[in-house]
Amino acid sequence: MSDDAPRTLIDLTKARRFDVGQLLKAIGLVSVLLFITAGPGIREAGEEMQPGLERTLVLAVGEPAGALGDVIPLHEVADEATAWLSTDDDLGEGGGFSAVAAETGQPGAVQPVGPEAFDPKALGEQTRPRELRKLLVTGDSLAMPLDAELARRLADRGVDVVRDPHIGTGVSKDILLDWAKQATQHAESEQPDAVVMFIGANEGFPLKGADGQEVECCGADWAALYATRVRTMMNTYRRDGRTTVYWLTVMTPRDGDRAEIARAVNAGIFAAAAPYAAHVRVLDMVPIFTPDFRYRASMPIDGEDTIVRESDGIHLNDRGSELAADTVMAAIEQDFGE
Numbered sequence: 566m567s568d569d570a571p572r573t574l575i576d577l578t579k580a581r582r583f584d585v586g587q588l589l590k591a592i593g594l595v596s597v598l599l600f601i602t603a604g605p606g607i608r609e610a611g612e613e614m615q616p617g618l619e620r621t622l623v624l625a626v627g628e629p630a631g632a633l634g635d636v637i638p639l640h641e642v643a644d645e646a647t648a649w650l651s652t653d654d655d656l657g658e659g660g661g662f663s664a665v666a667a668e669t670g671q672p673g674a675v676q677p678v679g680p681e682a683f684d685p686k687a688l689g690e691q692t693r694p695r696e697l698r699k700l701l702v703t704g705d706s707l708a709m710p711l712d713a714e715l716a717r718r719l720a721d722r723g724v725d726v727v728r729d730p731h732i733g734t735g736v737s738k739d740i741l742l743d744w745a746k747q748a749t750q751h752a753e754s755e756q757p758d759a760v761v762m763f764i765g766a767n768e769g770f771p772l773k774g775a776d777g778q779e780v781e782c783c784g785a786d787w788a789a790l791y792a793t794r795v796r797t798m799m800n801t802y803r804r805d806g807r808t809t810v811y812w813l814t815v816m817t818p819r820d821g822d823r824a825e826i827a828r829a830v831n832a833g834i835f836a837a838a839a840p841y842a843a844h845v846r847v848l849d850m851v852p853i854f855t856p857d858f859r860y861r862a863s864m865p866i867d868g869e870d871t872i873v874r875e876s877d878g879i880h881l882n883d884r885g886s887e888l889a890a891d892t893v894m895a896a897i898e899q900d901f902g903e
Contacts, residue, residue, distance in 0.1 A: 608628055678840070679840065680843070681806065681840065681841055681842075681843045681844060682839065682840050682841065682842055682843070683842055683843060684842045684843055685843065686899075687842070694900065694901050694902030695758065695809075695900065695901050695902075696758070696901065697719075697722070697724050697758050697759060697897065697901040698724065698725060698758055699724065699725040699726075699727065699755065699756070699757045699758050699759075700715065700719065700724055700725070700726045700727070700757060700758065700759045700760075700761065700897075701727045701729065701751060701755050701757040701759070701760045701761070702715055702716075702726060702727070702728050702729070702730070702760075702761045702763075703727075703728075703729045703730060703731070703747075703751065703760065703761070703762060703764075704730055704731075704761075704762050704763040704764035704813075705730060705731060705732060705733065705734050705735065705763075705764045705765070705766050705767055706730060706732045706733070706766055706880060707730075707763040707764060707765060707766050707813075707815070707879075707880060707881070708728075708730040708761070708762075708763040708764070709730050709732075709880075710883060710886050711761070711763055711881070711886045711889050711890060711893070712726070712728035712730060712761075713728070713886075714883075714886050714887055714889075714890040715761065715890055715893060715894070716728060718890060718894060727755055727757065729751070731747070733767060734764070734767060735764070735765075735766075735767035735768045735770065736764060736765075736768060736791060736794050736795060736798070737768045737769060737770040737771075737772055737782070737791055737794070738767065738768075738770040744764075744794070744798055745794070745797050745798060745801070748797075748798045748801040748802055749801055751802065752801050752802055752804050752808070756804070756807075756808075757808055758807075758808060758809070758901070759808060759809045759810070759811065759897060759900070759901070760802045760808055760809075760810045760811065761811045761813070761893055762798075762802070762810065762811070762812045762813065763813040763889075765814075765815035765827065765830045765831075766815070766879055766880070768782075768791070768826050768827075768829075768830050769782040769783065769822075769823075769826035769829075770782070771787075772787060772790040772791060772794075773790075774786065774790060782825075782826055782829060783825050783826055783828065783829035784829075787829060788829045788832050788833045788836070789833075789836075791829065791830065791833040792832075792833035792834070792836040792837040793837070795812075795833055795834055795837035795838075796836075796837035796838075796840070796841075799812065799837055799838060799841055799845050800841065803841060803844040803845060806843065806844050808844065809844055809845075809846065809900050809901075810841075810844060810845045810846065811846050811848055811893055811896055811897070812834055812838065812845060812846070812847050812848065813848045813850055813889065813893075814830075814831040814834055814835075814847065814848070814849045814850050814851055815827040815830050815831055815850065815851075816850045816851060816853075816854040816855050816874075816881070817851060817854075817855035817858045817859065817860045818860065818878055818879045819860045819862075819874075819878025819879070820878060823879070824858065824860065827858075828858065831849075831851065834847055835847055846896050846900075848892050848893060848896060850889060850892075853888060853889075853892065854873060854874075854881070854885065854888075860878065861874075862874045862878070866884070866888070871884055872884065873885030873888065
């Protein structure tokens with residue numbers, strides 16, 4: 566380097582060089598510090614693992630490292646040194662998960678999700694098919710002749726099929742029948758293993774809201790009130806998980822006004838069933854009979870155009886009921902086996 570070069574430059578030829586021994590010592594020191602710092606975290610992770618070889622190996626490292634970390638709490642120093650990485654200090658005191666949990670049951674609070682909201686099959690759990698001894702088929706006139714078709718198919722299996730449709734009734738009207746009371750009576754007197762519910766031909770009546778005012782069909786406010794009634798029935802019929810409920814949606818009717826009602830009814834059914842996926846199966850008839858909510862009196866079956874609806878544009882005829890029964894039986898066999 567010339568004498569004219571700035572004195573502030575580093576003379577790399579004079580920089581200190583580390584030998585291999587010093588490098589290994591430095592790596593060892595860093596490893597020890599990491600071992601002590603991360604020890605409690607490794608131990609906690611191992612304690613939360615399922616029993617098995619992986620848990621044993623993790624604890625073999627984590628327990629001594631955690632014990633050393635308890636004596637030399639470097640992990641606390643590390644937490645304080647990296648606390649600036651967290652944004653919790655900027656979020657305020659309220660609104661955390663612990664606060665939400667404490668508010669459970671209060672007006673406007675988010676209600677906890679129960680285990681009954683999950684179908685065990687969707688979680689990959691293995692379940693044994695249950696024995697189907699008694700099946701209740703009920704609803705309004707839509708349940709006919711589906712009830713007869715299901716009874717015929719289950720006759721050889723020794724299943725007691727109780728057929729109890731109530732013509733002219735509806736969930737949104739209780740002049741002829743209060744379905745909340747009927748569901749309670751069914752659950753207590755019949756105690757079925759499964760229930761098939763097909764109702765919705767006589768809906769669209771005004772429903773009273775919490776303030777006592779009537780809500781007209783068919784907006785979100787009405788659908789919410791309808792769904793609450795349906796959920797009440799579903800909860801009663803499922804008998805705390807002892808009964809599986811198969812609830813059929815309504816095929817699109819021919820009449821445009823009735824079609825609007827059917828949309829709201831079906832939306833209410835799906836919303837109502839959400840908390841009870843373990844015990845309530847919604848069997849959607851719309852894609853089968855009226856795709857895209859478009860009415861059709863006939864449809865292709867085995868390559869032939871076949872009439873599946875009654876002349877009133879609402880109900881299924883015998884052939885249509887057979888198709889509906891196919892869907893119901895497939896669902897039953899998944900839960901109860903053949």
